Amino acid sequence: MSPHSALPPPERAGKREWTALAVLALPAMLISLDNTVLHLAVPHLSASIDPSGLQLLWIVDIYSFLIAGLLIIAGTLGDRVGRRRLLLIGAAGFGLASLLTAFSNSAEMLIVSRALLGIAGATLMPSSMSLIRNMFADPRQRSVAFSVWIACFLVGGAIGPMVGGAMLEHFWWGSVFLLSVPAMVLLLIVGPLLLPEYRDPNPGRIDPTSVLLLVVSLLATVYGLKVLAGDGVAVLPVALLLAGLTLAVVFASRQRRLTHPLLEPGLFRERTFAVSLGAMALALFVMSGSQFFVAQYLQMVVGLSPLETGLSSLPGSVGGVMGALLAPVALRWLRSAYVMTLGLTIAFAGFAVLTQVETENGLIPVMIALGLLNFGVAPTIALGTDMMIASAPPEKAGAVSAISETCHELGLGMGIAILGSVGTAVYRAEVSDTLPAGLPDDAASRVQDTIGSAVYEADRLPGELGTAVLDAARVAFTDGLFYVSVICTVITLLTVVMVAVLLRRVPAGDGPDGPDGAAGRPGPHEALETADPRTPAHHRPATAPEDRAR
Template sequence: MSTTTVRRAGARQWTGLAVLSLPTVLLGLDVTVLYLALPSLAEDLRPSGTEELWIMDAYGFLIAGFLITMGTLGDRIGRRRLLMTGAAAFGAVSVLAAYSPSAETLIAARAALGIAGATLMPSTLALISNMFADQRRRSLAIGIWATSFALGMALGPVVGGVMLDHFWWGSVFLLAVPVAIVLLVAAPLLIPEYRAPHSGRFDLLGVALSLTAILPVIYAVKRFAEDGPGVPVITATVTGLVFAVLFVRRQGRLASPLLDVRLFSDRTFSAALGVLLAGLVGVGGSMLLITQQLQLVEGLPAVEAGLWMGPPAMMMFLAAIGAPLVARRVPPGIVVATALALSTVGYVLLAQVDASGGIALMVTGFGLVYLGLGAIAALGTDLVVGAAPPEKAGSASAMSETVQELGLALGVAILGSLATAVYRGRIGDEIPAGTPPEVADVAGDSLAGAVSSAHRMPAGWLDQAREAATSGLNTAMLVAAVCALVLSVLSAVVLRHVGTVGGGDDGPESGEAVPAESAGTEA
């Protein structure tokens, strides 16, 4: 069998990594910037509570639905080509989102951004696995790539807060335009093209089956969180599960599947995906609720709220850098379990916040939550990608991003809806008699609605609304704490077989020979 020598990563590869990190920085910016923009956005577009949640999570749900498709498409047509196409589309749709005249238009634009964003993330991560062949350097590169998300989140509140202080809420979406331009110019110069050899025909029927499996389940989760169990929820869930079974059966029969289900036979691959999915649920919900708490309960302007969000994001940044280095000496399962245990403490602290002033407690608790996120994002992603062969890197990367985006979106839907339900339950009896129905509906729907309607309500009523919203935050964070503690224990168990990074692992060291047929096609 012929072999080829793995080249040591040089200046071009590390500079190319910086270019590939740009879409991840952009995603981090979008997450924190949009949360900060929600109050001013709500005042301008006047969305309902349900529309607010759709504005927040339409992007995550659609990107989760299309990531598998786009990851495999990149393997076939070229990962760099798909990356550049997606960057151009993302920049164009961001302009549409910035000038949305209504909540419905913004929801549609966010959904389109999700589809465009689905082309970016698996392409960047798969290209990293091509550019960095030995496992130690690949782990470091993925850790840097993961920290770029934290860097975007750290910069997002500061940059976004300044923009919101000087411009309208739509300006935050325009941050995507210069990032897309830089990516389009630099990628052809620094990033090699890669196409998987013998990729076969693209499975269009599989694409349809994957969407009809994922989207009904997403719909069921949202309806359940908003209205409880019912016929629509049961119907959507059963429909999604039926199509999921059909999708998996079809993929198992194809020579060139959209998703190679054989990857799930690897214990490391499956366990890491499970940890990523479950871990991101709590983070997604807490991000939404904490940013609203800072602005709508504490009354901070966007700039100041953004600055308070900076320290927690920097804790995630440090954890994402440090976790892969610690994992060279300590088994990854122990590192992840410890980080999640610290996140549990953070959620418990957030469950103690009250409406009379608890910024320091919020920042401390949220920092611990983010510390856990940094560790599981860096190590979990590396374990998923490292468990797949190079020609399946696109598919593996897509699965990693799918579960992370789905976890964040589910967190917004489940914990956000739980907090909203607590708010509505507590505030319903507090609305004064004689309040006009249209005002009562808006004020009783969400805290953002209560703030916008405060001038038409009796003095002091807004304090009651803020206390009700804080109770919703406390309840949601208590649920997240229990889940994080359980996940911490499970992580130590399900990842106990994984050895230290670079210690007798399956990745070749620099200069080691690898089979030529696994190398793929580069240009």
């Protein structure tokens, strides 16, 4: 008889837990929306507070830099002080920072307020994900819960351009940052009533050196990736990237020697955890890298306006939401690995369609490709997150959730930086060979820089010369998109094989405690995890006698 057969089945979540999920999902959607609307607001805030180029860079990037650098610290802190407590502290901070951002009257004030938003935002995501892991003990329900949460995050990014555009037409630029305030107020009111409190009963002390190594390594890595993606290869971003990776190696080595590591090295030796993490990173890598080029293709090659580009991207947004929501439904008949494999196969087909895009026929194939690849990638993100968190001990859910979110940030950043560099290199090589004769040297240099510069220069040049420059740039950029799409197709195929082979025996919700969702069942160590005598009985872990008698 299996050692797990004597365990009672995991308790199923009720109305209270599903209502709490809605409370957690709303901030996730608004955080995603908040990051999207900033790009729309940049022209308006530039006209209002007149930031310098360097200040504008920090206004745009400081939020994501601090989130990426502090996620793991926040997740580990939540395991120690309590995930609900940290979530509510973060919600209060995010709401206040949103108000400060909305009413900023100088570039310096806006940079500081965006930094505060990043610090608060880093506490919200891992706290939400780890609470979901604890509220939904049943593996099937937990898969649905994570899928709903991921879908809401995707919806925020999808509706951001439309909501932000509408607000910017009627209100001042700061109004877009007020969208999250009501959600944070709601979370502060109902959170204490609906959300349980969980913490690690034996957290150990925090090692300050590990904290410093982790934050500096992540900030240097993310900054290097972003500068490489935006400005191309240069000494400073490459040096920062290498320094960040070196410090990450030092950090990992230190964790193996500590009694109470900030990040448990043993997690990465668990196959489900490691493969799920790798699959998510690769899926986000190819998705972000390809869509970085697709957005430029639609505007610079096809000639769509920003609003038309946003509308043309709707099939991709809808596909992503549908993929996330249908993934747990498919678990009724298939294991998680099979659903992820099927989804990635559909994404493979989407990238294959993207390789067929040409200069003249691009709009419809791009819309089809975006729908397929987003639909196919979403199950890997939703189910991979679930499998990864379920594979770890429950008392480490906060740290594991933070690792998942950090993986998202780095996967997205590396996709844009690496694939963006490949596509840009192809563009520059192709366009330099096809530029028309008689083009001034300074104009030729700008045309070879980016397709955006090429479109600008083409508008300034007379008649046929401008048309020839524009045609050459569009063909070269389409060639760059082709090579990026081929790389994405190959990586997706390899990811399909990796998931199909290495996760084929892992059922939904499986973890280190055994098959068939045993990891979703609380063990002896989880019975102590609440460690808060003020927590009501109906909020305690499922092993508590009050819960089993309910």
